[in-house]
Amino acid sequence: MSALSSIWKVVLSLLFVVAFIPACLWLMKRFQFAQMKLGQSAIKIVNVQSLGTKEKLMLVEVEGERLLIGVTSHTITHLKSFPSQATSFASAMDEARQESTAADRRHEDAV
Known part of the structure; x- marks a missing residue:
């Protein structure tokens, strides 16, 4: 049972990392656009x-x-x-x- 629990932890951690990268890229893009808009x-x-x-x-x-x-x-x-x-x-x-x-x-x- 502990081996199955460890696999799930690894899978969930991997999914978090895979979802975190695009979210960070999206935020960076939004902030750059806002900065360009304010900079004029x-x-x-x-x-x-x-x-x-x-x-x-x-x-x-x-x-x-x-x-x-x-x-x-x-x-x-x-x-x-x-x-x-x-x-x-x-x-x-x-x-x-x-x-x-x-x-x-x-x-x-x-x-």
Whole structure:
């Protein structure tokens, strides 16, 4: 009878540990969300466009100015600044693309 009692104690302890881990993860996630909500950071990520596995274009708003940045696993590059009234990420991308093609044409004309 004591062997059966010991097995039940082990099984109940194991079930407690298995249930305790997800409960702790859930609580940590809730507290992080509440902390982010209360923090109200001055930096806002407006939109993100993935370009590959480790490359992204990000439209970030800082102190009323929007910045288009390129992010890779090794660098962060400032591409363009916009006033905060920029309508959408797509329009920002179109504008950046137009400037890039214009710069490429100028470079080709110079060569």
